Amino acid sequence: MPGFELFGDRERKEVMDVLETGVLFRYGFDNARKGHWKAATFEKKLCEKSGAKYAHLCSSGTAALSTALAACGIGAGDEVIVPPFTFVATFEAILNAGAVPVFAEIDETLCLDPSKLEEVITSRTRAVIPVHMCGAMAQIDEIQSFCKAHNLVLIEDACQSIGASFNGKSLGTFGDMGCFSFDAVKTITCGEGGGIITNSKQLYDLAHQYSDHGHDHLGGADRGADDHPILGANYRISELNAAVGVAQLSRLDAIIEIQRKNKQEIKNVLALFNDVSFRQLPDPDGDSATFISFFLPDANRAQQIMKAFAANGVDGCFYWYNNNWHYLRHWHHLKEMKTSAKLPLQQMKSISPDIIPDYSALSLPQSDSIMQRTISMQIKLSWSNKEIEERIESIKSAFIAA
Numbered sequence: 370m371p372g373f374e375l376f377g378d379r380e381r382k383e384v385m386d387v388l389e390t391g392v393l394f395r396y397g398f399d400n401a402r403k404g405h406w407k408a409a410t411f412e413k414k415l416c417e418k419s420g421a422k423y424a425h426l427c428s429s430g431t432a433a434l435s436t437a438l439a440a441c442g443i444g445a446g447d448e449v450i451v452p453p454f455t456f457v458a459t460f461e462a463i464l465n466a467g468a469v470p471v472f473a474e475i476d477e478t479l480c481l482d483p484s485k486l487e488e489v490i491t492s493r494t495r496a497v498i499p500v501h502m503c504g505a506m507a508q509i510d511e512i513q514s515f516c517k518a519h520n521l522v523l524i525e526d527a528c529q530s531i532g533a534s535f536n537g538k539s540l541g542t543f544g545d546m547g548c549f550s551f552d553a554v555k556t557i558t559c560g561e562g563g564g565i566i567t568n569s570k571q572l573y574d575l576a577h578q579y580s581d582h583g584h585d586h587l588g589g590a591d592r593g594a595d596d597h598p599i600l601g602a603n604y605r606i607s608e609l610n611a612a613v614g615v616a617q618l619s620r621l622d623a624i625i626e627i628q629r630k631n632k633q634e635i636k637n638v639l640a641l642f643n644d645v646s647f648r649q650l651p652d653p654d655g656d657s658a659t660f661i662s663f664f665l666p667d668a669n670r671a672q673q674i675m676k677a678f679a680a681n682g683v684d685g686c687f688y689w690y691n692n693n694w695h696y697l698r699h700w701h702h703l704k705e706m707k708t709s710a711k712l713p714l715q716q717m718k719s720i721s722p723d724i725i726p727d728y729s730a731l732s733l734p735q736s737d738s739i740m741q742r743t744i745s746m747q748i749k750l751s752w753s754n755k756e757i758e759e760r761i762e763s764i765k766s767a768f769i770a771a
């Protein structure tokens with residue numbers, strides 16, 4: 370979880386480049402910027418890292434999702450299949466586009482269960498957004514085949530999983546578009562920021578245009594000379610945020626190496642206990658190792674262990690079933706459709722009364738039973754060897770006490 374753990378000389382140097390020119394903006398001011406193009410540099414490096422042909426940096430992960438939905442033409446009344454274990458941003462972006470989030474079960478990968486997608490498909494389904502949760506992958510090959518077979522758009526929410534891969538291929542490159550977040554708690558941070566990757570020139574053009582008021586970015590140094598092929602919005606990143614990102618991206622490989630080492634040590638101790646089993650990883654070698662997630666036999670035991678962790682000073686642990694932000698159970702604002710906005714969907718209700726599912730009545734028993742048994746522990750970069758040793762001892766004490 371280095372986003373908030375790391376800020377050093379590299380970040381300061383990149384930001385100072387920008388402050389010294391005073392060009393805090395990613396577009397225009399070609400002469401005054403003295404050769405510094407931080408957003409463009411980040412995009413080039415993100416292409417190199419991910420293997421995607423095109424990358425676009427924008428203001429947040431939510432903006433990345435909104436832009437991807439817009440570029441893929443997903444909107445008014447379209448149904449988009451999503452998991453109930455994610456961050457609220459995934460369904461916010463869908464609702465704000467005027468589309469309908471439709472929840473499908475997760476499996477022990479803690480991501481969408483490919484075998485349960487068929488059950489929720491309707492004549493209005495247009496897209497699937499699998500979420501690669503907690504640094505690791507969904508069964509993305511099977512989800513990709515499903516989307517191909519049903520002619521659905523595939524947008525990967527890889528906001529939590531930059532640097533992770535499946536069978537050697539970067540997450541985010543399996544779909545039509547892949548989205549990343551660089552907010553405070555993600556693997557790398559821009560302060561605030563988001564990224565979109567794609568292999569389609571057409572989708573890339575629509576994405577950079579949409580996120581900048583429709584600018585075609587063909588006018589050169591003169592922004593006023595750009596044409597506006599489409600209507601858009603402003604989801605631009607600032608050059609200052611992009612500068613932080615350039616430094617952070619240069620640390621990504623080292624970050625993941627440390628996380629994997631630290632995670633293995635924690636895994637070794639958890640594996641000593643018979644009632645622990647681990648999150649299913651479709652490709653263990655591709656795990657970015659930001660978290661270790663594991664299952665206890667039932668909800669009671671999981672809660673006992675959580676209590677014992679707290680009592681023994683094992684911090685950074687999450688019991689998602691009770692979490693306000695990441696699991697459907699406590700998304701009361703969604704269930705009651707509480708909004709100050711006048712969402713397009715609510716307007717469409719007069720035309721099509723059943724357009725918004727009754728989220729309060731939604732039942733996802735398979736997901737509930739998995740989440741009730743799941744604990745995730747953050748893997749920190751900053752742990753010293755001594756802290757890891759102490760953590761191992763505290764975990765052992767917690768299991769013995771529980």
Ligand SMILES: *Cc1c(COP(=O)(O)O)cnc(C)c1O
Pocket residue numbers: 428429430431432455456458459500526528529550551552562563
């Ligand atoms: C963080 C996150 C987002 C949104 O990113 P922001 O940059 O905070 O807007 C979207 N989806 C998931 C799964 C996330 O974890």
